Structures are given as structure tokens and as C-alpha cells.
Amino acid sequence: xxxxxxxxxxxxxxxxxxxxxxxxxxxxxxxxxxxxxxxxxxxxxxxxxxxxxxxxxxxxxxxxxxxxxxxxxxxxxxxxxxxxxxxxxxxxxxxxxxxxxxxxxxxxxxxxxxxxxxxxxxxxxxxxxxxxxxxxxxxxxxxxxxxxxxxxxxxxxxxxxxxxxxxxxxxxxxxxxxxxxxxxxxxxxxxxxxxxxxxxxxxxxxxxxxxxxxxxxxxxxxxxxxxxxxxxxxxxxxxxxxxxxxxxxxxxxxxxxxxxxxxxxxxxxxxxxxxxxxxxxxxxxxxxxxxxxxxxxxxxxxxxxxxxxxxxxxxxxxxxxxxxxxxxxxxxxxxxxxxxx
Amino acid sequence: xxxxxxxxxxxxxxxxxxxxxxxxxxxxxxxxxxxxxxxxxxxxxxxxxxxxxxxxxxxxxxxxxxxxxxxxxxxxxxxxxxxxxxxxxxxxxxxxxxxxxxxxxxxxxxxxxxxxxxxxxxxxxxxxxxxxxxxxxxxxxxxxxxxxxxxxxxxxxxxxxxxxxxxxxxxxxxxxxxxxxxxxxxxxxxxxxxxxxxxxxxxxxxxxxxxxxxxxxxxxxxxxxxxxxxxxxxxxxxxxxxxxxxxxxxxxxxxxxxxxxxxxxxxxxxxxxxxxxxxxxxxxxxxxxxxxxxxxxxxxxxxxxxxxxxxxxxxxxxxxxxxxxxxxxxxxxxxxxxxxxxxxxxxxxxxxxxxxxxxxxxxxxxxxxxxxxxxxxxxxxxxxxxxxxxxxxxxxxxxxxxxxxxxxxxxxxxxxxxxxxxxxxxxxxxxxxxxxxxxxxxxxxxxxxxxxxxxxxxxxxxxxxxxxxxxxxxxxxxxxxxxxxxxxxxxxxxxxxxxxxxxxxxxxxxxxxxxxxxxxxxxxxxxxxxxxxxxxxxxxxxxxxxxxxxxxxxxxxxxxxxxxxxxxxxxxxxxxxxxxxxxxxxxxxxxxxxxxxxx
Numbered sequence: 001x002x003x004x005x006x007x008x009x010x011x012x013x014x015x016x017x018x019x020x021x022x023x024x025x026x027x028x029x030x031x032x033x034x035x036x037x038x039x040x041x042x043x044x045x046x047x048x049x050x051x052x053x054x055x056x057x058x059x060x061x062x063x064x065x066x067x068x069x070x071x072x073x074x075x076x077x078x079x080x081x082x083x084x085x086x087x088x089x090x091x092x093x094x095x096x097x098x099x100x101x102x103x104x105x106x107x108x109x110x111x112x113x114x115x116x117x118x119x120x121x122x123x124x125x126x127x128x129x130x131x132x133x134x135x136x137x138x139x140x141x142x143x144x145x146x147x148x149x150x151x152x153x154x155x156x157x158x159x160x161x162x163x164x165x166x167x168x169x170x171x172x173x174x175x176x177x178x179x180x181x182x183x184x185x186x187x188x189x190x191x192x193x194x195x196x197x198x199x200x201x202x203x204x205x206x207x208x209x210x211x212x213x214x215x216x217x218x219x220x221x222x223x224x225x226x227x228x229x230x231x232x233x234x235x236x237x238x239x240x241x242x243x244x245x246x247x248x249x250x251x252x253x254x255x256x257x258x259x260x261x262x263x264x265x266x267x268x269x270x271x272x273x274x275x276x277x278x279x280x281x282x283x284x285x286x287x288x289x290x291x292x293x294x295x296x297x298x299x300x301x302x303x304x305x306x307x308x309x310x311x312x313x314x315x316x317x318x319x320x321x322x323x324x325x326x327x328x329x330x331x332x333x334x335x336x337x338x339x340x341x
Numbered sequence: 342x343x344x345x346x347x348x349x350x351x352x353x354x355x356x357x358x359x360x361x362x363x364x365x366x367x368x369x370x371x372x373x374x375x376x377x378x379x380x381x382x383x384x385x386x387x388x389x390x391x392x393x394x395x396x397x398x399x400x401x402x403x404x405x406x407x408x409x410x411x412x413x414x415x416x417x418x419x420x421x422x423x424x425x426x427x428x429x430x431x432x433x434x435x436x437x438x439x440x441x442x443x444x445x446x447x448x449x450x451x452x453x454x455x456x457x458x459x460x461x462x463x464x465x466x467x468x469x470x471x472x473x474x475x476x477x478x479x480x481x482x483x484x485x486x487x488x489x490x491x492x493x494x495x496x497x498x499x500x501x502x503x504x505x506x507x508x509x510x511x512x513x514x515x516x517x518x519x520x521x522x523x524x525x526x527x528x529x530x531x532x533x534x535x536x537x538x539x540x541x542x543x544x545x546x547x548x549x550x551x552x553x554x555x556x557x558x559x560x561x562x563x564x565x566x567x568x569x570x571x572x573x574x575x576x577x578x579x580x581x582x583x584x585x586x587x588x589x590x591x592x593x594x595x596x597x598x599x600x601x602x603x604x605x606x607x608x609x610x611x612x613x614x615x616x617x618x619x620x621x622x623x624x625x626x627x628x629x630x631x632x633x634x635x636x637x638x639x640x641x642x643x644x645x646x647x648x649x650x651x652x653x654x655x656x657x658x659x660x661x662x663x664x665x666x667x668x669x670x671x672x673x674x675x676x677x678x679x680x681x682x683x684x685x686x687x688x689x690x691x692x693x694x695x696x697x698x699x700x701x702x703x704x705x706x707x708x709x710x711x712x713x714x715x716x717x718x719x720x721x722x723x724x725x726x727x728x729x730x731x732x733x734x735x736x737x738x739x740x741x742x743x744x745x746x747x748x749x750x751x752x753x754x755x756x757x758x759x760x761x762x763x764x765x766x767x768x769x770x771x772x773x774x775x776x777x778x779x780x781x782x783x784x785x786x787x788x789x790x791x792x793x794x795x796x797x798x799x800x801x802x803x804x805x806x807x808x809x810x811x812x813x814x815x816x817x818x819x820x821x822x823x824x825x826x827x828x829x830x831x832x833x834x835x836x837x838x839x840x841x842x843x844x845x846x847x848x849x850x851x852x853x854x855x856x857x858x859x860x861x862x863x864x865x866x867x868x869x870x871x872x873x874x875x876x877x878x879x880x881x882x883x884x885x886x887x888x889x890x891x892x893x894x895x896x897x898x899x900x901x902x903x904x905x906x907x908x909x910x911x912x913x914x915x916x917x918x919x920x921x922x923x924x925x926x927x928x929x930x931x932x933x934x935x936x937x938x939x940x
Binding site for chain 2: 187191195197198205270327330331333
């Protein structure tokens with residue numbers, strides 16, 4: 001079942017005794033949590049809603065709660081958070097979970113209790129009996145990260161529902177700045193709407209001013225500047241990053257890894273690998289590969305490898321000598337631009 | 342009243358007084374107007390960009406009973422109490438000194454009580470990145486679901502030190518560095534209010550030195566004011582920002598670059614006499630030389646007073662970058678050595694001598710040193726032009742011989758096609774046929790064709806024919822349709838020659854760059870090689886092939902190992918009616934009765 005269907009069912013109070021919500025998209029997970037909480041009338045919330053963090057509390061406590069009858073209401077809501085025992089992970093906190101009891105409960109759930117398991121994981125350990133059983137018996141809802149297109153659509157429709165519109169190019173900019181991460185986009189949408197409260201149109205200026213750029217994005221700009229041999233922009237960006245308190249080694253490491261990806265993509269793309277295969281082989285996010293494929297087209301392999309080696313050289317210098325990182329970067333930029341010219 | 346620093350007197354008290362953050366302040370104002378405030382804010386950005394000011398103004402605006410358009414009135418009791426830091430409901434905490442779990446627990450417990458005077462209780466936690474991990478965790482829960490009418494404003498210069506769990510629970514605003522122009526305007530405004538005279542250039546120097554922090558700008562301005570008895574002059578500004586020695590630096594570098602060791606040593610002595618630290622001097626030198634280098638590549642990158650300096654410009658342009666690179670290397674070595682010596686003067690003197698002996702590497706050396714200004718580049722350019730001229734001359738003498746031959750042989754062998762074949766060669770300009778126009782634009786490029794023909798093998802051609810259909814399948818419909826009338830006629834490892842049955846399609850294909858690229862890319866995908874795709878019209882192909890064979894007869898014959906090559910080329914020709922074998926066969930059996938087959 002997908003999230004929208006679930007929301008609709010919850011709104012009309014059609015509930016099942018057992019739910020497994022799984023996926024890493026935080027925003028959707030929180031939406032689902034809120035929707036569940038709204039099933040229980042507000043005046044009963046104190047008595048009939050229980051939320052248990054499995055990294056802190058033993059499952060037995062939650063089961064005790066689940067097995068009791070609701071107070072003055074139709075349903076009791078029990079939420080299990082972060083059930084790490086369903087995955088292959090081991091937890092350091094050593095909470096003693098009685099999994100047999102949980103198994104037992106899943107086989108015979110209380111009809112008056114809504115038992116919701118919120119698993120913020122990519123997948124469960126399918127060999128475990130409890131995981132198998134849950135997949136079979138519980139209502140499975142996926143909150144996996146949305147693809148770029150779906151995320152766009154989601155944000156767009158949310159904005160429209162609030163009565164706002166994106167100016168031309170605005171959506172693209174937002175997607176780029178947030179790496180198409182739904183949680184980030186939704187968090188920023190609120191601010192953007194506030195700014196555009198007067199004319200209801202979300203423009204690029206607003207996005208530039210309000211949506212923070214993560215280091216990775218800044219570095220992304222830096223990479224583009226380096227590749228375009230735009231000395232001015234590259235040097236300014238580098239300086240800004242240092243002013244923000246970034247470690248030179250860290251910036252350099254991100255640069256190196258980005259160039260490494262570009263090189264890999266460049267080489268592998270000429271061997272005819274598609275975007276999906278590339279992402280799989282390199283173990284990176286498909287969106288990154290997509291962007292890399294776009295930018296790689298403009299550059300020769302020689303340029304890329306030269307830049308890569310130059311950056312490696314900076315790293316060696318940073319570790320071996322006392323030279324000012326900014327100076328090193330400036331020199332690298334100048335030499336790189338000169339060689340190519 | 343005692344003197345208060347400028348940045349305290351002129352701390353912004355309204356949103357529209359905050360410089361350079363229009364988008365952020367507008368959003369905050371809108372939030373107050375529409376009463377859609379978040380329960381937690383995170384303000385981050387470099388120092389002196391207005392984070393704390395914005396937080397305080399926000400506290401006032403949201404609590405002020407007379408607020409207009411999201412701005413506080415600054416006159417009511419509450420506003421004044423907040424400005425003075427006396428209102429109990431606005432609590433400003435410096436997380437740098439209250440970073441423990443205990444302090445945060447205290448906040449958490451007190452946050453439960455409703456505000457006493459104001460409508461909202463506001464916690465401003467400055468330098469929030471200094472909190473310990475435990476303290477952050479203690480704050481998390483409160484931040485997620487704070488009691489009604491409580492707002493947290495967290496301010497920090499280092500957002501990356503804040504846990505993601507905190508960030509995701511706040512509305513985050515990134516304050517930007519204030520650009521020099523905005524800082525400049527603000528200073529002009531303040532000085533006009535104070536009725537102090539100033540030199541514009543002085544303010545520019547200050548604005549640049551402040552590096553995007555308004556507070557830094559005002560501090561420097563303050564110093565300059567006290568220096569110059571309520572007057573802002575360029576000289577004083579330079580003095581305060583420490584740029585005064587730059588003149589000396591410039592002289593020194595100039596002398597060193599000009600190899601005037603004696604004068605350089607004297608200049609060095611002067612710098613040291615001024616009480617400059619040796620290490621500091623070397624660092625300044627490095628950054629000065631770096632500026633010189635940068636100026637060559639990106640002139641608008643270099644800020645500060647240098648730019649206005651003509652000596653700086655000429656020096657930067659006159660010297661080859663190579664010299665600067667070498668200088669920086671030498672300077673770096675010395676700056677490392679300086680750490681371990683008790684006699685820095687000696688090292689600096691040696692350094693001066695070393696620097697004075699740096700010459701640009703390679704052949705540019707003579708030019709740069711002897712003629713100075715700008716001539717290095719010029720000489721190189723002149724040399725290049727000379728080289729190109731010579732090449733051109735040798736080409737023009739050689740070319741007619743090469744071109745004449747194919748044209749003549751064509752005229753003899755295939756008279757019918759001669760017009761068109763002439764069009765194919767560079768001599769086409771005088772081709773009489775009306776088609777000529779289209780041909781000249783899309784003529785066959787023999788210089789590209791021949792290398793491929795030379796290396797062409799039967800094997801490659803077969804391989805190409807094998808993948809040809811697959812290749813067509815990879816094309817979009819329109820391109821596929823176009824390529825249907827084409828077939829590969831010769832191939833080598835480096836390229837494939839494709840012939841078109843109709844002129845029209847040939848013209849179309851040649852002018853379609855995208856098509857060629859797609860073909861090459863897809864071929865690469867299918868075969869793993871990167872062949873070049875070249876087009877020829879079918880009616881010209883036999884002639885081109887024949888010309889090639891006659892032109893390269895000796896070469897081909899002499900190359901016994903490569904016996905396959907001519908064979909491959911003539912193989913491809915079997916289809917053509919003017920092949921002697923085929924012609925004979927046609928004579929014997931009649932044209933309709935024979936099927937020509939390649940095997």
C-alpha cells in the first residue's frame with residue numbers, strides 16, 4: 001500500500017490491527033505518524049496512545065500496553081519506533097527484547113489495538129522469522145525515498161494546495177539545492193511560502209536566499225567552477241568555505257571524491273554502461289550519477305584526470321608542509337587553468 | 342556617558358536596518374504578520390552578519406503590541422526592555438559558557454512557565470554549536486514539542502557542528518556575508534548621521550578589509566576615527582588595516598624581479614628596521630606574489646588597495662607566471678626554515694639573493710629580462726606566428742601538386758562524373774554544374790577519407806556490416822529513416838566510410854552533426870572502438886576509391902605486408918558497374934542475369 005492510500009483510509013477510520021511502515025524518507029514517516037495519532041480523538045490521546053523507542057525500551061513494555069483494552073474509546077494506538085531487531089543491525093544499548101512474545105502478538109493481535117511498527121530502514125533482515133511474519137501478516141506501507149520526479153510532484157502539489165506557485169526554474173533550483181531530498185524540500189517550502197506571502201509566487205531569488213546549501217552542494221559548485229576554469233568563482237567559493245569554518249582537508253576530500261566520481265563515470269560511460277548500472281557499480285546515489293553524467297559530457301578525460309591528480313597533490317602538500325591551504329588551492333587553480341589554455 | 346563602540350551604538354533595531362539580508366528579514370517579517378512563526382529557528386552565518394541582531398529584533402517584533410508590518414515600534418515598554426536586555430521573558434544565553442547538560446535542563450524546566458509580561462517567551466541561544474552532545478540531546482525533546490508561546494532562536498557561526506536532529510527540528514536561515522558595497526553604504530549612512538567627513542576610498546579599503554562582517558567594518562571604522570580625530574582619511578584607513586607596508590612590499594618585489602640585489606637588500610633592511618617580524622614578512626610576500634599571480638588570471642579577484650596601484654598592475658603583467666611560481670616555492674622553503682633559526686635576518690638576506698636570481702625558464706627568459714613590460718607574451722606570439730607562416734608557405738607550395746593529380750585522372754577515367762568529382766576536390770570553385778552550390782558546402786573531405794582508406798581492411802568492413810543493422814536499430818526513427826539509404830563501404834579500425842544512394846540524403850546527413858555524433862557514440866557502444874564516421878555520396882564513391890588507388894599505388898604496392906588493403910578496397914567496389922570483372926561478366930551474360938555477390 002502506498003502512503004496516500006493509507007492516509008485516506010486513516011482519515012475515514014478504516015484501521016487494521018497491524019501495520020509495518022518501512023522506508024528511510026523521514027518526512028513521509030512523520031506524516032504517517034501524525035495521521036495515526038489523529039485516528040485517536042484528542043481527548044483520549046493521553047490514555048490511548050503509546051509510543052515506544054525500541055532502542056531504549058524493551059518490546060515487552062509496548063506489548064503490555066498493546067494487550068490492554070482501550071479506555072473509553074474504540075482504539076488504542078501503540079507505535080514501535082526504530083525496531084532494530086528486525087534488521088541485521090546489533091544495538092549497543094543492550095535492550096533485552098522478548099521477541100517470542102512479539103511473535104506471539106503478531107500471530108494473534110488484539111482487534112482493538114492499532115499496532116504500528118515504524119521502521120526507518122531500507123530493508124529488513126528477511127531471514128528472521130519475525131520479519132517474514134510481519135511482511136506477510138501486517139499491512140505493509142513503504143515510505144522509501146521518492147524518485148526525483150515524484151518528489152517534485154509532491155512538493156509542487158503541496159505548494160499548490162497552499163495556494164502558491166513556483167516561478168520558472170524555481171523548482172529546478174530547489175531540487176538542485178536540496179538534492180531532491182523530500183524532507184529538506186518540505187522543510188524549506190514553509191519558509192519559501194512565507195517569503196512569497198504577498199504575491200504567492202516562489203521565485204529563484206527567494207530560493208537562493210532561503211534554502212541553505214549544504215557543503216556538498218557548495219563543493220558541487222566549486223567542482224563546476226574548477227572544471228569551467230572559472231578562477232574567480234572557484235577561489236571565492238573556497239574562501240567562503242574556509243570562512244564558514246570548513247577544514248581544508250575536508251573540502252579537498254569532497255573535491256577529490258567528486259572528481260573521482262566524474263572520472264569513473266566518464267570512463268565507464270564510454271564503455272556503454274547506463275545510468276542505473278553505473279549507480280549500482282559505483283555504489284552511489286543515481287541522482288549523483290545523473291548529474292555527473294550531465295557535467296561529464298563537457299570535459300575531456302584528460303582534463304578530469306589532471307584536475308584529480310592536482311587535487312591529490314594538494315592533499316599531499318596539506319599533510320606534509322605548513323603551506324596555507326588557500327594558497328595551495330589558488331596555485332592549483334592557476335596552474336590548472338594555464339595548462340588547459 | 343562613556344564612549345560606546347560604533348557597532349553597539351548602531352546595532353540595527355528594526356528588520357529593515359539589517360544590511361544585506363533582505364530575503365531573510367522579509368521572511369521573518371511575513372512570519373510575524375501572518376502569525377505563522379515556527380517554534381524554533383536556527384540562524385547561521387559568518388560573524389557580523391546580523392544573526393543576533395535579527396534574533397533580538399524578532400523577539401521585539403513578535404512581542405511588541407504596536408508592531409506594524411512585522412517591525413517593532415522600539416518605543417513601547419516591552420521593546421525598550423528587550424533592547425536593554427531587561428525583559429524576563431526574552432532570555433539570551435551564551436552557549437559557549439553555558440554548554441553543560443545542567444544549564445539546558447534548567448532552560449527546559451523553566452520553559453514550562455508561561456511568559457510574564459510579553460506574549461511569547463523567547464530563548465536566544467548564541468554560539469549554539471558549543472553545546473556538548475549531552476546538552477544537545479537534552480534540548481532535542483524541548484525543541485521538538487516546546488510548550489505553547491515559547492520560541493527558541495539558535496544562532497551559530499558553524500552550522501555543521503550542530504547535530505542533524507536539531508537542524509531538522511528548526512527553521513534554518515543562512516545569513517550571507519555582506520558584500521563590500523552594502524558595508525560601504527551602511528558606513529556612509531552612519532558617518533552622515535554622525536556628521537563626520539570622510540574620504541570615499543578610505544571606506545572602500547575598510548569595507549574590503551572587513552571581509553563581509555559588518556561588525557568588523559565598524560570596528561575598523563571606529564579605530565580609524567579615533568586615529569584621525571573624527572575624520573576618516575585614506576592614509577589612516579590604510580594604517581589601521583595594516584596595508585601601509587604594502588608600498589614597501591611592492592618595491593621589494595619589483596626590485597627582486599628586476600634582479601637588483603643591492604637595492605632589494607636595502608629595501609629589506611628598511612622593512613626590518615620598521616620592526617616587521619621576519620615570518621610575517623615572508624607570509625606577506627607570499628600573499629602579495631599570489632595576488633600578482635591571481636591578477637593575471639582573474640583581475641577582479643584581487644581586492645584591497647593594490648588594485649588601484651599602477652605599479653602593481655604593470656608588475657603583474659610584465660612578469661611571467663613561472664617566475665612567480667618559483668618565487669612562491671622559494672618563499673615557502675624559507676618560511677619553513679625560519680621556524681628553526683635564531684637569525685632570521687640572515688635567512689631573509691639569502692632569500693633576497695635567491696629571489697633576485699630567479700629567471701623564467703625556457704626560451705622566454707631573454708625576452709622578459711631584456712625588454713620588460715609585456716613583451717614576454719608578445720615574443721612568444723610572434724614566434725608562433727612566424728612558425729605558422731612557415732607552415733602555411735610550405736603547404737601552399739605542396740598542395741597544388743597533390744590536388745591536381747586526382748582531378749586530372751578523374752577527368753580521364755570517368756568523364757560523366759567529372760563535374761561532380763571536381764566539386765569534391767578543393768578546386769570545385771569553378772565547377773560549372775548547377776548543383777555546385779550544394780556540393781561546395783558539403784564536399785567530401787578527402788584528407789579525412791584517405792587515412793581511413795589507407796588502413797581499411799576487409800575484416801573491418803565485414804565487422805562493420807555485421808553491426809550495421811544493430812546500429813540502425815539504436816537510432817531514433819527519423820535518423821534511422823535517413824540512414825536506411827546508406828551503407829558502409831569501407832572501414833578501418835579508426836573509421837568507417839558510409840555511402841549514400843542519393844545526393845539529397847548525403848547533404849542532409851553531412852549537415853547533421855548530431856547524427857554523426859550519435860552514430861559514433863552508438864558504434865562505440867557496439868564495437869568498443871571509437872571509429873570516426875564519414876559520409877560520401879554513392880555516385881562519387883567509385884571515383885574517390887579509384888583516385889585513392891592511383892594516388893597511393895606505389896605506397897600500396899611497396900607495402901607487401903599490407904596486401905589486404907587494396908584488396909579490401911577493390912572488394913568493396915564489386916558492386917559497381919565499372920569494375921572490369923563485372924563489366925566483362927555483364928557483357929557475357931547481360932546485366933540482368935548476373936547477381937553480384939561478395940565473398
